[in-house]
Amino acid sequence: MTRNTVLSVEDLSVTLDGLPVLQNVSFTLKHGEAFAVIGPNGAGKTVLFRALLGLLPHSGLVQWQPDVKIGYVPQRFSVDRSAPISAMEFFLLQSPNFWRPSAEFASQLDQELKLMGLDRRVLRKGLGELSGGETQRVLIASALLQKPSVLLLDEPTAAVDAGFEETVYALLHRVQMERGTALLLISHDLSVVYRYAQRVLCLNKSVVCQGPPVDALNPQALATLYGEASFYHHEH
Amino acid sequence: MHTAPHTSFWIALLVGIASGSIGPFILLRRMALVGDALSHVALPGIALALIYRFDPFYGVIVFLIGAAFLVFWLEGRSRVPPDAIVGLLFTASLAIGILMIPNADVVESLFGAFPSLSPSLLLAILLTAAVLSALCFFLAKRFLFLIVSPDLAKVHGLGRGYDLALLLIFATIVALGIKLVGTLLMGALTIIPASIAKNLAQSMRRYVILSAILGGAISVAGVWLAESFRFLPGPAIVLLGVGIFVLSLPFARRGTA
Numbered sequence: 161m162t163r164n165t166v167l168s169v170e171d172l173s174v175t176l177d178g179l180p181v182l183q184n185v186s187f188t189l190k191h192g193e194a195f196a197v198i199g200p201n202g203a204g205k206t207v208l209f210r211a212l213l214g215l216l217p218h219s220g221l222v223q224w225q226p227d228v229k230i231g232y233v234p235q236r237f238s239v240d241r242s243a244p245i246s247a248m249e250f251f252l253l254q255s256p257n258f259w260r261p262s263a264e265f266a267s268q269l270d271q272e273l274k275l276m277g278l279d280r281r282v283l284r285k286g287l288g289e290l291s292g293g294e295t296q297r298v299l300i301a302s303a304l305l306q307k308p309s310v311l312l313l314d315e316p317t318a319a320v321d322a323g324f325e326e327t328v329y330a331l332l333h334r335v336q337m338e339r340g341t342a343l344l345l346i347s348h349d350l351s352v353v354y355r356y357a358q359r360v361l362c363l364n365k366s367v368v369c370q371g372p373p374v375d376a377l378n379p380q381a382l383a384t385l386y387g388e389a390s391f392y393h394h395e396h
Numbered sequence: 397m398h399t400a401p402h403t404s405f406w407i408a409l410l411v412g413i414a415s416g417s418i419g420p421f422i423l424l425r426r427m428a429l430v431g432d433a434l435s436h437v438a439l440p441g442i443a444l445a446l447i448y449r450f451d452p453f454y455g456v457i458v459f460l461i462g463a464a465f466l467v468f469w470l471e472g473r474s475r476v477p478p479d480a481i482v483g484l485l486f487t488a489s490l491a492i493g494i495l496m497i498p499n500a501d502v503v504e505s506l507f508g509a510f511p512s513l514s515p516s517l518l519l520a521i522l523l524t525a526a527v528l529s530a531l532c533f534f535l536a537k538r539f540l541f542l543i544v545s546p547d548l549a550k551v552h553g554l555g556r557g558y559d560l561a562l563l564l565i566f567a568t569i570v571a572l573g574i575k576l577v578g579t580l581l582m583g584a585l586t587i588i589p590a591s592i593a594k595n596l597a598q599s600m601r602r603y604v605i606l607s608a609i610l611g612g613a614i615s616v617a618g619v620w621l622a623e624s625f626r627f628l629p630g631p632a633i634v635l636l637g638v639g640i641f642v643l644s645l646p647f648a649r650r651g652t653a
Contacts, residue, residue: 213551232551239544242648243424246599250544254552258537259601286598287544 164191166228166310166342167212172220174204174211181207183366184220189310194336194343196357196373198350200386203364205346206235209314212344231308231341233299235318241288247298248283254305272301276331293324297331304335311335313345317352325349329356350377403518404576404629408615410525411573412585412633416611417532418566419590420603421539425562430467430479432583433486435570437463439493439579442505446497452505453517457571459489464567468560493579507578507630525572528565529608535561536604576615577630588637589614595641595648614640 167189174182182204189195197205211218213232224230239245251269255261273280276297282290290298296316303311316332317325329352335341347353353360354373362368362376362385369381422431441455463486470481497505513521532539538558541549566586573582589611590603597603618633625632 210547213547215547215550230551232548234545234547237544238546239424240426242594243543244594244597244599244603245540245544249540249600253537253541253544255537258540259533 165189166191166225167344168221168223169212170221170223172208172211172218172222174207174216174218176207176216181365182211182218182363185361185363185367186220187361187367187370189342189344191309192336192340192342193358194333194345194356196353196360197344197346197363198348198353198360198385199363199368205363206314208363209312209344209346212312225309228310229306229308231303231306231311233296233303233311233313233316235314236295237287239287243286243288245287246283247285247287247290247294250287250298251283251302251305254302268305269301272304275304275335276301277327292320293328296320296328300328300332300335304341307339308341310342310344313343315346315348317347317349325352332356353377403513404619404623405616406522407518407525407576408619408629408633409612410522410529411569411576412589412615413608413612414525414529414532414569415573415586415615416589416593416608417529417604418562418569419586419588419611420593420600420607421532421536421543421562422566422586423590423594424540424543428583428587430482431566431570431586433482434460434463434467434567435574435579435582436486436490436493438571438574438582439505440489440496441493442501442574442579443493443496446501451514451517453521453571453575456574457568460567460571461564464560464563468556468563471559472556490579503628505578506580507628513575521572521575524568528569528572531565532608533604535565536600540600576619577633578628581630581634584634584637585611585615588634588641592637592641592644595644610640 165188169188170186172182172185173180185208197208199205207216210216212222213230252258252261255265270280273282278294278297278301282294282298285294300313300316313332317328320328332343332345333356336343354377357373359371360373360376361370362381364385368385369376369378422428437459438456441459442452445452445455466485467482493505494502535558538554539562541552541554542558569586570582573585577585590607592610593603593607597606614637615633618636619629621627621636622629622632
């Protein structure tokens with residue numbers, strides 16, 4: 161693991177209920193880079209993230225840079241929409257004091273809200289009342305509160321209107337540029353990958369291609385990744 | 397022999413507050429029915445206590461803590477659907493308990509009453525209820541984190557230990573309240589104040605505070621009704637709570653189930 165590496169993954173494999181879900185995945189994430197993971201549904205992208213975060217048992221080597229701070233942006237909240245939890249309280253989960261947050265915490269929160277283009281009024285809304293775009297920005301702002309050196313984003317625009325997708329990626333790009341935060345993101349949108357990612361990993365249970373998008377995403381790799389996936393399965 | 401009225405009010409107040417404090421987390425974890433079934437496990441404990449002549453409270457607490465560990469263990473095994481097993485096991489213990497308990501004591505065991513308590517046990521129950529209520533407030537952030545996003549909570553270092561803590565606090569509160577409302581209805585005492593408060597509160601902090609206040613108020617008012625009209629306290633508390641819940645329904649926000 162070299163000094164400018166945040167994360168080094170070697171031969172990562174995950175087996176769930178006796179079935180191989182990920183096989184021999186290897187890659188490295190460098191400081192401050194945007195690294196995209198793409199692949200069809202069921203390719204193991206979310207499984208990869210969960211294994212990296214230590215949420216799933218796995219084999220192989222996952223080595224984070226010592227004292228790394230990881231921000232994780234899951235796809236959505238697990239709580240039901242009727243739960244009386246305000247957006248403010250979601251942020252307070254990161255505060256040392258839940259019942260009486262410090263002024264320091266409040267000013268730090270203001271800073272992240274501003275960066276994400278959120279108004280303070282959003283804090284009074286219930287988690288279930290937030291729009292898709294607000295939810296995504298609240299989740300990202302909350303992950304940023306810890307000033308992470310790397311941000312893991314699981315399809316950050318899955319619940320967002322098409323028009324707003326671009327805004328989310330522009331905001332993330334800003335975080336990457338202004339703070340040097342490395343981004344590891346799962347995406348479905350190839351145009352986003354071309355525009356914002358320095359490197360890409362194509363995943364379909366194992367690594368299909370890897371490298372800068374212009375080189376890695378050649379027609380042959382994309383056909384293997386998406387086009388021939390079902391055909392490939394029939395052979396078994 | 398029954399204890400003096402002011403004793404029953406103190407138990408109702410403190411156990412009611414404790415029930416109200418843990419209720420929101422049980423409700424948001426969608427464990428309401430597991431919690432209800434859990435209280436049935438107390439019955440064989442009561443039966444053993446009656447047969448071997450020790451205070452039923454000790455039988456109740458041992459069986460409930462054991463049941464809390466069992467639920468925790470079942471939750472950790474993804475292959476087993478825990479709700480079905482919890483339902484079967486706990487209703488079976490209800491059946492065993494009914495068979496074992498002498499007929500004369502069945503109604504009080506099921507629906508609550510105030511058997512005499514030694515002053516030291518009374519003090520222990522009141523103190524424990526107060527400590528557990530405080531613990532609910534102290535651990536609120538961690539419990540909430542695991543509810544809102546279990547994955548995110550684990551990334552922040554909150555492990556399954558807090559799930560176990562929630563179950564143990566809940567089981568102990570149920571044990572404390574069983575003398576007040578009985579085994580069949582104690583699960584309801586933890587769920588009713590939280591269900592009312594959920595309709596009225598706009599934020600989690602207000603939700604927990606309101607639920608705790610309602611828990612204390614409904615229990616005390618229920619005991620007062622029971623003593624005034626010579627009901628059993630358990631049904632009086634539960635019916636009063638359900639009545640207030642119905643009144644709170646028009647205040648429920650959209651999207652509330």
